[in-house]
Amino acid sequence: MHKDLSPRDRDMATLDWQGAAGVLTAGGAWDAHGAGPLARRLTIAFPEARPWRLDTAGISRMDTAGALLLLHVIERLEDAGGTVDISALPQRHRELLELVRRPGPLQPPAAAKPLTPLARLGEVTLAILRHFYAILTFTGEVARHAAPLLLRPWQVRWASVINEIHAAGVLAIPIVALLSFLIGVVIAYQAGATLDRFGANIFLADMVGIVTLREMAPMITAIVIAGRTGSSYAARIGTMRVTQEVDALRALALPPIEMLVIPRILALIIALPLLTVLANAAGLFGGLLVSHEMFGLDLSVAFDRLEQMKNTHLWVGLIKAPVFAAVIALIGCHEGMKVRGSAAEVGQATTSSVVQAIFWVIVLDAIFSIVFRELDL
Template structure:
């Protein structure tokens, strides 16, 4: 290629085959010919270390990309900085193209190792978990301080918003909570009777249903239902307001979004979840009593008498004591994820999903810790 070919868009210098001289119009109209010609230098063993763009004619994005493939992004970017015989618009276009494809072309991804990747993912997950924990603790402190500040100021209470949130959170969730716990109570009683029948101890099915629902199932099922139903609603509502800049408008009016948006939802959850837990206990025991009457020939008076005789009130108190804790955490996570929304519909969806997952995870972890604590305390 030492002889200049008028139909070629580049040629090598006579004494130095590593130096290319670019000529002609590198535009989309010549794309097919350019693609064929730049394939030839790649077959040669001589590496291209320098080039001259002084004879370059017209240039567009397609031609600039082919130049980057021919010369390499590093050399192309170096030429645009050091060469004075390139027009400014060509120089800017070549720089942008070189910077765009530079990292992918000049930094090949090294093959990873399974253990190293596993450790990296574990460390990254640990950092994400720690960041979420710190954010949750900080947001809980912010909500508690706002609650303490408004507690003795009745003029700041949002009674209308609180009642509306109680209706949405508690009253509207009552049918699904009652139905679910009734069915689960019936299933627990049926399974318990099936196992205990082989030991001749079907009467203890009453204790099994009562113990499981008073201490664990009622509050846990209710909290998980509200985590999926209400925490997601809180995130979607606040997230949509954040996306529509309504939260910024609230701040511009001199109002506190925590007082206006978070406190009514947190208080509504604190009121609704214990009431729904009480309803869940009743319907869970009702489902177990129905199975005992139909399958085990245990009458309702006998069921209630055995329940009163064998079950201590502390089981009821321990189950109810967890309800406010779960309520506070669920409402807190739902509101906090709503404030994290960045402004797009995709972000609303991502944080809504995240709030549900985090709420259910936190509820189960706290319930497990409480069960271990109660067991160690002998309660």
């Protein structure tokens, strides 16, 4: 008996069997291309269960796709009650059949062994150290690109700086002024409720002035900018990373640090002190308004008390602002540049930039307080 199950084409797989001799002959190209037509047309009906001998000497080439189809034919023969002798197959064909016959892991992978508290602590410590190293590396790269611009300021992209000042400074005026006004109101109300018991309302002006100028105005402004502008830096640069705009800048021999990072840092260093001055004015206005309306503090007396205060309180607050600005901009840009290729990473970078910036603003404010206390400022 002789049946041809495939077109006789040297580029296609063929499969013939001779029932009388019990020989199953495979020929042609048993690869992903040649075995496709045979796989679609293959319908084998065996008249009897008997031993078969497989002959693959006529196969010109075979890959795992062809070996999988040949293994399927063997299994069909064995399911019909016959046996298949593959001892005469070339070594390379037997190895391919063994490869596709080898079962994968039937058991699910074992659950990861939970880390011990000490191992978990070590893992967290290494992650923190890697993060600090990445920030230091990024800061060094920014400094390397910024140093030559200090000697050649005309090469700074001032148009980008001005645009960023408008976005980070001018557009932030309403929210900074409103929050600073409310903070001044809260400070005056809380302090006045205590000082009023002792008839010391006159010191409300000193309280509002010192707390607002030294601490609350620069810190609240920095926190607002960290949430508003630092997050936008991370999101915008991260989106540019996803859309490969940063890679396009590198392909055009334009350093992304000079194009994207340095203008934002300069803009925030300029804008944040100006916003701090605005916050000082709004906070003092809110505090003195409450002191006058609720606790009867005469405004002329309040202004006299403020004039007698040392200018040190104002300058202490303004010295903090550029440092806060540099840290916020560096963290936002660094998180944006860390994004690799997904929208989820952009969201994570935005969240991380806000959390880190607020954390470091508070830490730096505490450090400034200690240093200025030691310097008696």
